[in-house]
Amino acid sequence: MPIIKTTKEEIIWKSLQVFRKQGYYRTSMADLATATGLTKGVFYHHFSSKEELMKTVLQAMIQWFDEKVFSVAYQTTLSPQERIDKMTEKAYKAFTNELGGCLIANTVLETAHVEETFLEELKLFFQLWEKAIAKVFEEKYAPQVLPEIAQQIIADIEGSIVLMQLHKNPEYLQKALHRTRKLLDRI
Numbered sequence: 001m002p003i004i005k006t007t008k009e010e011i012i013w014k015s016l017q018v019f020r021k022q023g024y025y026r027t028s029m030a031d032l033a034t035a036t037g038l039t040k041g042v043f044y045h046h047f048s049s050k051e052e053l054m055k056t057v058l059q060a061m062i063q064w065f066d067e068k069v070f071s072v073a074y075q076t077t078l079s080p081q082e083r084i085d086k087m088t089e090k091a092y093k094a095f096t097n098e099l100g101g102c103l104i105a106n107t108v109l110e111t112a113h114v115e116e117t118f119l120e121e122l123k124l125f126f127q128l129w130e131k132a133i134a135k136v137f138e139e140k141y142a143p144q145v146l147p148e149i150a151q152q153i154i155a156d157i158e159g160s161i162v163l164m165q166l167h168k169n170p171e172y173l174q175k176a177l178h179r180t181r182k183l184l185d186r187i
Helices: 008-022 029-036 040-046 050-068 070-074 080-099 103-111 119-137 146-167 171-183
Strands: none
Touching: 008 029, 008 040, 008 050, 008 103, 029 040, 029 050, 050 070, 050 080, 050 103, 050 119, 070 080, 070 119, 080 119, 080 146, 080 171, 103 119, 103 146, 119 146, 146 171
């Protein structure tokens, strides 16, 4: 296999796709090397272990969501409806990419009951998401119910992603995102 010159960022994003499709435990360093076009030796030059790479992948994904999706919640020049529409549109595109679902949720389900290696990153993702949703809904709901509303929305979306993956049908996610938008219409 010819060695391909690639950046660390390209390695991270190509590895993300492999982890999202195969999961953490089912992915070998050989799988990652093949996906990135690198030899295992060159791969280890960039990352000392699969665990280090996975943490980096999770951090990159969290950063992407924070900058591209969650940040929309704080664009107060937009109405709450416009913010939730932009957020759900971007989330839909991210979660339906090859129907791979949510790498964060997949990793929670696969690893959280076995080891605590990635818990910090996984919790951070959901904390940022909950905070962003609460920001959008703060004009419609009392502060004491915002955490519950945000958790309900996240649970609905993540559950729909599971059903979407099971049935290979993005309509489940579309409906959950629509229910999220309608929560702004209440009251």
